[in-house]
Amino acid sequence: MSQARLLTYQILVAVVFLLIWHIGSSVEIFGVYFLPKFFFSTPSDVFFRIIKLFSGPLIWKHLSITLTETILAFLIGAGGGILIGFWFARRPMVNAIFDPYVKMANALPRVVLAPIFMLWLGLGIWSKVALGVTLVFFIVFFNVYQGVKEVSPVVLANARMLGMDEKQLFRHVYWPAALSWMFSSLHTSVGFALVGAVVGEYLGSAAGLGYMIHEAEGVFDTTGVFAGMVILAAFVLVVDAVVTRIENKLLVWRPEQAGRNEA
């Protein structure tokens, strides 16, 4: 299918979706509305609400809070995951001792930690960051661990024959191997950082996109809830696009990215 045709079909899906929503919520059929306004709002109301939100100053504050929480959660979680992942992979004894506890902690649904983080860290951004960190940490940890463990023994032997000492092996072999695994899970881990932030905000806070949605829900403002959801979805797309760019830049050596300059 050509690019233009694909785009046409993609737009068509959106148009049909909005049309059904619009008709269901504002045209009376056999004396009833299939999608009552109270529960479903209408596409035009949601659209104008978004316009109104973006003409005020408040939305930028919410966005920047959520973005800050996401970035902090990602950085702290990824940093911890890299450090501990390396440590565990290079010290099998440590790994063996902690293994059941790591599995236990990872099995726990992270949402149940939210109340405890609120108690410990208050209603500000840090309780949301903590929630995001618990999600990001494990993804990065498992990937870095795997990356260090699965360095090809031949590449390693070759590097040693080329005269590398432990420090150089770390820098030229282990580190790039671990990073490549970490970056392969970058989309997931950034996504989880955002989930942590929004869920945290939703459960108790005074700012952020999650808070905005929660606040609208509290007064049965469906238009506000849908507007918040649309903004959140757009926000995720932007973050994802940025991650893709970073990834393409850092992983040029990977076969998947080869297409363009293949022999």
Next chain:
Amino acid sequence: MAKAVSLQSIDIVYGGSGGYRAVAQASLDVAEGEFVSIVGPTGCGKSTLLNAAAGLLTPAMGQVAIFGHVLNGLNEKAGYLFQQDALMPWKTARDNIAIGLEVRGVAQAEAHRQADDWLAQVGLQGFGGRYPHQLSGGQRKRVGLAQMLIRNPTILLMDEPFGPLDAQTRQIMGNLLLDLWSREKKAVLFVTHDLEEAIALSDRVVIMSSGPSATIIGDHPIHLARPRDAMDVRLDPAFHALHKRIWEQLRGEVMKAYQGGVV
């Protein structure tokens, strides 16, 4: 001439004492500037012997001497070309070649200049910016060759380096190797399962018995004129006589390995 490599009745055992005795009582000397091939049936421990000379394996009995000094740890005078892909996939061809100098403390600009020089010597001019996955199997072997030679080792250890390549590429690589070797003669220990390749390249062909407890059972000097062409020399009647004589001995071992269920 001084002995570059001297394996003195070494035993190599996998899995501690009482484990699998791969090599028993193997002795082999390689003089400075001499090209020696080891040929033997599959699984006879040819690579094991090479790893002992590299210092990647420590013999359970006997010792390895390099230029008269007992080897303890890695053999720093040796370069090693592995059968499998051993290039660092996250480094370009140029960086892969230059790294052997950089870890030694050579400035990056100088290391890159020499790497480009080596790229040209192995016929890969202009391929410096490619990542390993963007190169063919033969090209990767050329990079491997340059990576090993840039450190100017006095001993070259090669473990079926051209094994994964197709027949024509192998002969081209054989000629490239002979060409590079003839400029500055280094002691070479070359493992192969291909008797023709061994005769075409070497000064001496040694035969290993089938494992376990494999050892060296034959030593055949190859008095074919140098410089040689690895392709044309195969048409020489003297080549055929040598091939016939050595194959008679090798065939017995191959059949033993076959009956032992190794093949």
